Amino acid sequence: MAVIKHLTKKPKMSSSCRSTSHILIAMPVFNEFKYVEGVLREVSRYSDNILVVDDGSTDGTSNILKEHTYIKVVSHKKNAGYGQSLIDSFNFAYKNNFDWVITIDCDQQHEPSYIPSFYSEIEKNNADIISGSRYLCPINLGPKPPPADRVAINRKVTKILNQNLSIKLTDAFCGFKAYKTRAISKLRLTEKDYGLPLQLWIQASQVGLRVREIPVPLIYHDPKRNFCGILEDPQKRLGYYIEVIEKELGCDVGRNTTKTFCA
Numbered sequence: 001m002a003v004i005k006h007l008t009k010k011p012k013m014s015s016s017c018r019s020t021s022h023i024l025i026a027m028p029v030f031n032e033f034k035y036v037e038g039v040l041r042e043v044s045r046y047s048d049n050i051l052v053v054d055d056g057s058t059d060g061t062s063n064i065l066k067e068h069t070y071i072k073v074v075s076h077k078k079n080a081g082y083g084q085s086l087i088d089s090f091n092f093a094y095k096n097n098f099d100w101v102i103t104i105d106c107d108q109q110h111e112p113s114y115i116p117s118f119y120s121e122i123e124k125n126n127a128d129i130i131s132g133s134r135y136l137c138p139i140n141l142g143p144k145p146p147p148a149d150r151v152a153i154n155r156k157v158t159k160i161l162n163q164n165l166s167i168k169l170t171d172a173f174c175g176f177k178a179y180k181t182r183a184i185s186k187l188r189l190t191e192k193d194y195g196l197p198l199q200l201w202i203q204a205s206q207v208g209l210r211v212r213e214i215p216v217p218l219i220y221h222d223p224k225r226n227f228c229g230i231l232e233d234p235q236k237r238l239g240y241y242i243e244v245i246e247k248e249l250g251c252d253v254g255r256n257t258t259k260t261f262c263a
Helices: 036-043 061-066 082-095 112-124 148-164 196-206 234-249
Strands: 023-029 050-055 072-076 100-103 129-133 177-180 211-215
Touching: 023 036, 023 082, 023 112, 036 050, 036 061, 036 112, 050 061, 050 082, 061 072, 072 082, 082 100, 082 196, 100 112, 112 129, 112 177, 112 211, 148 196, 148 234, 196 234
Parallel strands: 023 050, 023 100, 050 072, 129 211
Antiparallel strands: 100 177, 129 177
C-alpha cells in the first residue's frame, strides 16, 4: 500500500517538540483495511506512542493491527460507534498518564505530517483543546471535492454552536484534534456515535476549557464513503445532531431542518 504523500514538503519538527513521550496519538478505526497500513506507517514517523481503537472491524483490519507490535490496541467485539472509540481513547490516555492525546482518523482524510503542528501548539501551553479546522484557512489537498451535504451540515451545526456557546468555531466536526488529558477528564462524555464532538464542545464551553483552532487540509478521496444506517440520510443526520445539541443544552435551538442539503 502506498504511503500517504499529500505534501511536497513536510513541516519540520522543532527540537523542543522532539520529546513527545507525554503525548498519545489515538486512531479510531472501523473497517479501514484499505488505508490502515499506510496511515500507521506515516503516523509512526511522528510518535512512538500510538493507540488504535478497533471498533469491531470485520474486513481484515484487525489482522493487520496484530502485525504491528509497536502499537497499543483497544478492541470492541462489536461496533460501538465513533464516539465510544474517542471516549476509550481519552480514558486510555488518562489511565496511562499521558498529558495530551491527539486524535487522527484512519481514512486518509487527515494528513499525518501535520502532527508536528499540534506538537508546536501544545508547547505554547495556552489551550486545553487544539482543534484542526478545514475551513479556518482552506487548504484543499484532496483529489475530490467534499460532499455538498457534509459541508452544508457542518456549516449549519457550527453556526448553531457558535450562537449558543462562548467558544467560536469554524469547523465543528474535524476529528484531527489535540486534547489536554486532565482538562477533558472533567467532561461527562456519553454520546457513542458521530454526535460526540457536539457534546464535547458544549461541555468544554460550560466548564471553561480553552479552545484554539489551527488549519489542517481538507482531503476527500472517496465522497461516497457513508455513515451507515439512518445517518446516511442528510436530513436525518442533521436532525440527530440537533437532538444531541438540544439534549446537552437543555433547550430548543430552533429546528430549521427543512432545507435539502444536496446542492
